[in-house]
Structure formats: structure tokens, C-alpha cells
Amino acid sequence: MxxxxxxxxxxxxxxxxxxxxxxxxxxxxxxxxxxxxxxxxxxxxxxxxxxxxxxxxxxxxxxxxxxxxxxxxxxxxxxxxxxxxxxxxxxxxxxxxxxxxxxxxxxxxxxxxxxxTYQPQPTEIADNIRERLGFEPKDLLRSSDFIVVVTTEQNVREFSDSFYDISGDHGVILTAEATDTDGLDIISRYFGFKEIGIEEDPVTGSAHCAIVQYWCNKLDKEILDAFQASPRGGYLTCERVGDRVLLKGxxxxxxxxxxxxxxxxxxxx
Incomplete structure (x- = not known):
């Protein structure tokens, strides 16, 4: 075949x-x-x-x-x-x-x-996740993945640890408002747990289905220019339309x- x-x-x-x-x-x-x-x-x-x-x-x-x-x-x-x-x-x-x-x-x-779109809810995270962050989260949410809202863009960009040894079939999204980069609204990275088979995903459309509701509400915008700050990096535009999101790239x-x-x-x- x-x-x-x-x-x-x-x-x-x-x-x-x-x-x-x-x-x-x-x-x-x-x-x-x-x-x-x-x-x-x-x-x-x-x-x-x-x-x-x-x-x-x-x-x-x-x-x-x-x-x-x-x-x-x-x-x-x-x-x-x-x-x-x-x-x-x-x-x-x-x-x-x-x-x-x-x-x-x-x-x-x-x-x-x-x-x-997903509707993430406030949550707590296990100590083995929290201790690896190296900073205090601004907000903690959960959809299928854990969402860690970070105070500064640099915390997201400079994070150097991993969650790959933790058992689970989802992962951790780090996200922050993009205040240091012109033309962007939000920044993020995605780290998988062991069973998903991905240590860090370069650009994750489904993660933006989870964080778009949060950031549209926080920034009072319906359209967000986003960057996923993995080593490869990737750009996408997210538009909230009711209970759907339009992802463009x-x-x-x-x-x-x-x-x-x-x-x-x-x-x-």
C-alpha cells in the first residue's frame, strides 16, 4: 500500500x-x-x-x-x-x-x-507543577490543560524547565499579556505531560481555544494577535465569535x- x-x-x-x-x-x-x-x-x-x-x-x-x-x-x-x-x-x-x-x-x-472555545475554570495545581514554575502565578485555570497566567512576558519566554516526567495525558499552558513586543496582545507556551508524548509543542491551536476567553475578557478585545514563544515560534490571530474562535495563520x-x-x-x- x-x-x-x-x-x-x-x-x-x-x-x-x-x-x-x-x-x-x-x-x-x-x-x-x-x-x-x-x-x-x-x-x-x-x-x-x-x-x-x-x-x-x-x-x-x-x-x-x-x-x-x-x-x-x-x-x-x-x-x-x-x-x-x-x-x-x-x-x-x-x-x-x-x-x-x-x-x-x-x-x-x-x-x-x-x-x-473552552471555558477554563479557576483551579489549584499540584505542588510538583507549582515548584517548577519559579514564580508566583497571576491566575490558575483548568480546561483540559492547566493554564498558568504569568505576570510578565519574560517569565514565559525564559521558562527553562519541563513537565514531561509528570504522568498525565494533557499539559501546562503558560501565558501572559505581551507588553514587551509591539503588535502582539498575548504570548504563550505549551508543555506536555508524559502520556501525550510531546515535551514542548511549538505552536498549539487548541491551547488558544482555552486561553482566548480569558484574554478577550481581560483585555476587552474580541481579536487577539498571539505568539507562541517556543524555540521555533509561531504566530496566529484569534477572534472570539460567540462560543467559537476563529484561528488564522x-x-x-x-x-x-x-x-x-x-x-x-x-x-x-
Whole structure:
């Protein structure tokens, strides 16, 4: 079995920035085990799997160790491949996912994704997380991930620890108002726990689904220019629209090729 595969830098202004995602296209759904093996082989934070649906495409996302319910940069990468390879004629595409129907619209040289927002709630965090921060949080919230609101932008940029040895299938978002960088409203970083298989995610669309409500309320804005300050770095624009968020960014194809796989059910003998 031979399948097309692409690697795309999402939320990137140039190659080798943003968040790399692999995209695999098939005619039919692949088995969970096949998706997991391909994602583990790719060793990027997410591999997106797409195949035709009645009203667009099905889409699943896998880290090297697990399947996730929502992935912004993987969705952006999948849409970019479909548009750039002329697989669709319209200026929008709909994906059927574990998080419901997600629509991506092409706007000039950018892509705008219509995603759900999360409503984070105040929380406390365990001592083994708090002691690694090295500063006192301004606010502590929880959606699926822990959200640590930080007093200064530099605290986010200069954080040098990790939470990767902590057991769990989510992670920690560090975020602050961007007061030192012109043109930005907020800054963030995302650190995964052990089971998610990602120590630091370069740019995390789903994390912004969680922090956009907080920052729109705090800054009295409906549109936020955001930067995820990982070593690769990535930019996105977040617009709150009711209980949805529009995430907009660019994507660049880094490579494309073919996967050579045993057919499903082939023993390899």
C-alpha cells in the first residue's frame, strides 16, 4: 500500500518555524494501529490522517503516543495540503472530527479555522507543577490543560524547565499579556505531560481555544494577535465569535512523498 504524505510547518512565516505536522491521505479510514505506527515513525508532534467524507473529509490526529480530540496545527496542515494540491475547488473545506465539524477557509495566503472555545475554570495545581514554575502565578485555570497566567512576558519566554516526567495525558499552558513586543496582545507556551508524548509543542491551536476567553475578557478585545514563544515560534490571530474562535495563520509545505506500507491485515510473511 502506497499513500501520499506531506510535512507542513503550520502557523509559520517561513520554513523551519511554526509547528511541523505530517499529513497522510488515504481513500478509506486506516486502522487505529496503523495510524499509531505511522505517527510514531514520523516523530512530529501530530500526524493528521484525512480521507473523503460525504460533505468534505474525515480528520484524525495522532501524537507519537496517543490520539487527540482536537489539534489546530494539524487541521491547518491538512487544509493547506488540500488547497495547495488542488484537491478542492472551493475556498473552504469541512472536516468531520472527534470535536465535531470543523471548517477551514482560505483567505489570501492564510487559513482561518472555526473551532470551539473552552471555558477554563479557576483551579489549584499540584505542588510538583507549582515548584517548577519559579514564580508566583497571576491566575490558575483548568480546561483540559492547566493554564498558568504569568505576570510578565519574560517569565514565559525564559521558562527553562519541563513537565514531561509528570504522568498525565494533557499539559501546562503558560501565558501572559505581551507588553514587551509591539503588535502582539498575548504570548504563550505549551508543555506536555508524559502520556501525550510531546515535551514542548511549538505552536498549539487548541491551547488558544482555552486561553482566548480569558484574554478577550481581560483585555476587552474580541481579536487577539498571539505568539507562541517556543524555540521555533509561531504566530496566529484569534477572534472570539460567540462560543467559537476563529484561528488564522499561515502554512508552508516542507516536504512531500509517499509512505510504503503493508496493506491492512497483511502479515508481512
Amino acid at each position: 502506497k499513500l501520499p504524505i506531506y510535512q507542513v510547518d503550520s502557523f509559520a512565516h517561513r520554513v523551519f518555524s511554526g509547528n511541523p505536522a505530517a499529513v497522510v491521505i488515504s481513500r478509506d479510514a486506516l486502522s487505529d494501529s496503523m495510524c499509531m505506527q505511522i505517527a510514531a515513525e514520523n516523530k512530529v508532534s501530530e500526524t493528521s490522517f484525512i480521507w473523503p467524507a460525504e460533505d468534505g473529509y474525515h480528520l484524525r490526529w495522532f501524537t507519537p503516543t496517543t490520539e487527540v480530540d482536537l489539534c489546530g496545527h494539524g487541521t491547518l496542515a491538512a487544509a493547506h495540503v488540500l488547497f495547495s494540491e488542488n484537491s478542492i475547488d472551493a475556498d473552504s473545506v469541512q472536516f468531520s472530527t472527534a470535536s465535531g465539524a470543523l471548517t477551514v477557509q482560505r483567505i489570501g495566503n492564510e487559513y482561518q479555522m472555526n473551532f470551539p 499561515k502554512a508552508i509545505t516542507y516536504l512531500k512523498g509517499e509512505c510504503y506500507l503493508e496493506s491492512e491485515g497483511d502479515s508481512g510473511d
